Amino acid sequence: MIKKTALKKWIAGAAIAALTAGLALPAEAKQETYSASKAAYKGTSIADAPLLASKSRRVSKGKNAGDDVRGPADPSYKMDVVYDAKTHKLTGKMNVSFKNNVKDNLSELYFNLWGRADVFKDKGGSMDVSDIRVNGKKASFQVKDTALHISNLSLAKNKAATVTMNFNVSFPKQQDRFGWYGDTVSMGNWFPILSVYDEEGWNVDPYFNAGESFYSLSGKYDVKVTTDRxxxxxxxxxxxxxxxxxxELATHHYKAENVRxxxxxxxxxxxxxxxxxxxxxxxxxxxxxxxxxxxxxxxxxxxxxxxxxxxxxxxxxxxxxxxxxxxxxxxxxxxxxxxxxxxxxxxxxxxxxxxxxxxxxxxxxGIIGDNEFDEPWLDESFASYAAALYDNSLDQLNVPPLPESYYHVTSKVSDFTARGNAGINAYYYTIYDYGATTINDLRLEVGDDAFYKAMKDYFNEKKFGISTTKDFIAAMERSTGMDLTPFFREHRVFPSDQY
Ligand SMILES: [Zn+2]
The missing domain is CATH 1.10.390.10 (Neutral Protease Domain 2)
Structure with a gap:
């Protein structure tokens, strides 16, 4: 672990110098700086990553602002798909049922079709849907970018509803989480997935290549895949x-519960x-x-x-x-x-x-979910902390925040991407390195025992659900009995960034 930790201190300094002073570190050196750090889980070619995430997008507002509602609840997906390894295309049927827990006469639904992101198009990637039915009736729908909008519905509150559709996927020739190269096929974000409706409305944020903008609720999956045996x-x-x-074909059958x-x-x-x-x-x-x-x-x-x-x-x-x-x-x-x-x-x-x-x-x-576009730190900072815990290098989590005060641990993806490549670099630094440092500082602030007890309380409270910055702060304060507002404010953890 010495190599990495020894590297890390140097990295922090160099990165800050580069970001602040606009120091002319050649692009390559900058990339290397970041890819050498722990923050590199996503990025060895940051400069190549197209800036796809534009401003956070809300297509409709929740009627009653402040409603602590998030749905549709209990999604249960059944899929029957055929993947042709020669053409790298997949055809499938999907049946997803859920409960409308969000409002009376719910008139619309959204799905995210991540396979339609621009970054995949040039390489042959696509995702299309057809014959969409809601509770057996043919539904009108529109697809725009990565959002599928199903409209003219009237779904009763607290009742179950079922959407069925056919979908076709073409995997891009790309070494990515969604794509194929040689004999390997990566099937991440490969099917239409229900968007989440929360107090801000429907979440159909754009695909974020250098990180994630995924946001989905836990449910059940029953998937049959037919492909080359x-x-x-x-x-x-x-x-x-x-x-x-x-x-020559084989059909595999998988079941999963409490997964998003x-x-x-x-x-x-x-x-x-x-x-x-x-x-x-x-x-x-x-x-x-x-x-x-x-x-x-x-x-x-x-x-x-x-x-x-x-x-x-x-x-x-x-x-x-x-x-x-x-x-x-x-x-x-x-x-x-x-x-x-x-x-x-x-x-x-x-x-x-x-x-x-x-x-x-x-x-x-996975277990404690989050809106990865609005609050990426809730998963990335914590995963980075977990890796440092595993590496036995928590004491190396001591990087300072970036001098630019507009970069917060709780900034949205779009707050970073709006600033181009410098913003992407700042994203990696702030969310991974400084975010993990923040969590480690919290541990030092409250003490080991109180910290891990609070993390377990947080886990039990949020298991298979969705957390927010507010929820995390509240969980930590409740469990430790401490007022942590000053600590979080000093570390640029602002609940107000959520809105
Ligand atoms: Zn990560």
């Missing part, structure tokens, strides 16, 4: 029995290393090229589950898949599945630390 598939949830083989998304990764050459920790089955998917990292992924996978279960709350699912791939980032998180981006020159320490960060997201994003 040779494919080895890692997926959220648990496979139900053996795949049904029919000629469903991801897959497939490659016919994957080998699987499996083990158990605390009753959780950990599977590492790797191919020959990266066999040398398999043991590190398993070791850090098991140790992370053990450590984070002890410190934050018990890992709640029966399984976790750690999949190796070659993305442009360091790693990416989905419920019960993490993508770890490997290359020949990665050190074992780097691989373990990135894995710990992504597994940290199982707690912060």
């Amino acid at each position: 040779k494919q080895v598939i890692a997926a959220t949830g648990t496979e139900q029995g053996k795949p049904a083989v029919d000629g 998304d469903f991801a897959m990764e497939m490659n016919p050459t994957y080998k699987i290393l499996s083990s158990k920790v605390h009753g959780v089955k950990v599977n590492v998917y790797y191919d020959d090229k990266y066999a040398k990292y398999a043991a590190s992924l398993m070791e850090s996978g098991k140790d992370s589950i053990k450590l984070f279960s002890e410190k934050f709350g018990k890992y709640p699912w029966p399984e976790l898949d750690v999949v190796s791939m070659e993305g442009w980032f360091g790693g990416m998180e989905y419920p019960q599945l993490v993508m770890i981006s490997l290359s020949e020159n990665r050190t074992q320490e780097w691989v373990k630390s990135v894995n710990a960060h992504e597994i940290g997201h199982q707690w912060f994003y």
